[in-house]
Amino acid sequence: MKFLCVFKKELRLYFGSFIAYSLATAFLILTGYFFYTDMIFYDLFGDFQDITSSLWAYFFQDVRFVSMLILPLLTMRLFAEEKKLGTIELLWTYPLKDPHIILGKFLACFLVYALMVMCTFAYPLLLSSATTFSWGPPSAGYLGVLLLGATFIACGTLISSLTENQVVSAMSTYGVLVFFWFLNWNEEAVGPQFVGTVVRFSLFDRFEDFSKGVISTQDVAFFILATFFFLFLTLQSLESRKWRGT
Amino acid sequence: MSMIEVENVSKRFGPILAVDHISFRIDRGEVVGFLGPNGAGKSTTMRILACFFPPTAGRVSVGGHDVTTHALQVKQLVGYFPERVSVYPDLPVRSFLDFVAEAKDVPRAERKREIARVIDSCGLEAVSDRVIGHLSKGYRQRVGIAQALMRRPQVLILDEPTIGLDPEQVVEIRSLIRNLGAERTVILSTHILSEVSSVCDRVIIIHQGRILASESLAALRAQLQRTRVVRVEAEGPEAQLRAVLERLPGVETVRRPEIKVRRAEDNGAVALIVEYAGDDIRKQLSRAVVENGWELLEVRSLEPTLEDMYLQLIRDEEQALRIESLNH
Incomplete structure (x- = not known):
């Protein structure tokens, strides 16, 4: 339970410095606007037939995009700020283990993100007052959003541990996430076989099933493994101080 | 057994040998001053003792625990004040100390009392609810010292604790260090030589990663006179x-x-x-x-001042190095 002190400290920093508030504001404005436009689109072209494929799928794919914009700004400070301020010297000389530090930071960031996502529950709730629909597909979508967010955050945590510059941290995280997004774009250039292989690693494609209301164990396992993989690399990056001379 | 034992320790950063085969021992209750010009290896040595990073070679033990293999036990014994005053500017003083108490395993029941104690001994009562980033440099320094004192560490490692304080605060911090030295081991590094003579029992002079002298002030004076x-x-x-x-x-x-x-x-x-x-x-x-x-x-x-002794030692060492290189 030693990670709890780091977890609480990170939350105090997020909510004490307005980072969480300003990013949540941006997140909610963007997702709210997308939900509104998706609703209009559904109203005009969906013929009220299949709400899953003509509303939820679009909405959750938009949430995915907004998460990609917002999360690097949330994760950029996790280690970079501590390195810049020198407070990393405190963390590393307190009786804390590296996994505790990483877990505390990751979970604090994830909680902030989860709170933002929770606020968007207002949109389907609002819709449910006007019409009836099955809650299954949007629940799958939300599960996907949280899993995808966890992976993004783990990736951002790793990159933040590699630099002491927060701007570099955010920009590099954008780079990596966009790379995962573009992974299947150039089908013509590289051939379907290659795309077939890399698509399995595309964080964005993996998400598509969730947005359509499908939960497959394969996808859940993939996101959980990817999250642990990035956190494991973060641990290696932190431990490298023990053999690297810096 | 000594509280701190350093045997043949080196630390290399790429091509730079920051600490070059140093050895020393420090007993319980000793107040030792690390003295040396910038870049001499003082901070590196202190960081090794505080388990910030392990040495490249050699053996270091604090309270009988090896810093490389039993870092967690060593960290329980050590209070460390880094050279760069590192505090979270966005946290209020009390929240920061709350975090420190929890991170240092102060039992929940004693946490409040322990935080009150360090706030009192560092004179932080007046600012305990203010955000650290809004405090003056002197107060921020004290917050840094307060975190080092948390949970009454047996070994205190203070890297330039009085830099940036006004003279009155310097006197306060020095008397605080002297009082602490009665019951525990204190190592402090400094450029200010009068600080060493007013606080320390012993001085270790480091120059270019090597120890030039490790003696009581009286012995050093006699040797150089x-x-x-x-x-x-x-x-x-x-x-x-x-x-x-x-x-x-x-x-x-x-x-x-x-x-x-x-x-x-x-x-x-x-x-x-x-x-x-x-x-x-x-x-x-x-x-x-x-x-x-x-x-x-x-x-x-x-009487030769500590300044004279220190400069003479460094001059002698540089001369010795020159002669050595001429002989080769």
Whole structure:
């Protein structure tokens, strides 16, 4: 339970410095606007037939995009700020283990993100007052959003541990996430076989099933493994101080 | 057994050897000063002791625990104040100390009392609810010291604890360190030599990653007092005065002082610095001046200051290195 002190400290920093508030504001404005436009689109072209494929799928794919914009700004400070301020010297000389530090930071960031996502529950709730629909597909979508967010955050945590510059941290995280997004774009250039292989690693494609209301164990396992993989690399990056001379 | 044992320790950063095979021991209850120019390896040594990073080679133990294999146990014993005052600017003082108490495993029941204790001993009552980033440098420094004192560590490692404080605060922090030294081991690094003489039992002088001296101040003084210095002020012709003084037994050099404070009444007075080896020559010196019919105004024996000793050590070391490289 030693990670709890780091977890609480990170939350105090997020909510004490307005980072969480300003990013949540941006997140909610963007997702709210997308939900509104998706609703209009559904109203005009969906013929009220299949709400899953003509509303939820679009909405959750938009949430995915907004998460990609917002999360690097949330994760950029996790280690970079501590390195810049020198407070990393405190963390590393307190009786804390590296996994505790990483877990505390990751979970604090994830909680902030989860709170933002929770606020968007207002949109389907609002819709449910006007019409009836099955809650299954949007629940799958939300599960996907949280899993995808966890992976993004783990990736951002790793990159933040590699630099002491927060701007570099955010920009590099954008780079990596966009790379995962573009992974299947150039089908013509590289051939379907290659795309077939890399698509399995595309964080964005993996998400598509969730947005359509499908939960497959394969996808859940993939996101959980990817999250642990990035956190494991973060641990290696932190431990490298023990053999690297810096 | 000593509280801190350092054996043959080196730390390499790429091509740079920051610490070069140093060894020393520090006992429980000792207050030791690390002295050395910038980049000498003081901070690196302290960071190794605080388990910030392990040494490249050699063995370091604190309280009987090895810093490489049992870092967690060592971290329980050590309170560390880093050179860069590191505190979270966005946290209020009390929240920060709350985090520190939890991170350092202060039991929940005692946390409140322990936080109140460090706040009190660092004089932070007035600012305990303010955000650290809004505090003056002196207060931020104290917050840094407060976190180091949390949970009464047996070993305190303070990297330049008084830099940036005003003189009154410096005196306070020094007396705090002295009081702490009564029951626990304290290591502090500093550029300020008077700090060492006012606080420390022993001084370890580090230069270019190596230890030049590790002795009590008295022993260091005795070792370096090969030549003694007397300042003479007399009324008389300077050239003849010099000639007489140079003939005295043991006198090595007679020179003008580097800094001379001119006063209205010392028109015609000559001030000279006499360096000599051997027994006190003040008696012979004053007799010689008076017997020549000149007026003796002042004879004062100059104790070498820590500054002198320190500079002499570093000069000697650099000379030794030069000779060594010439021989090769």
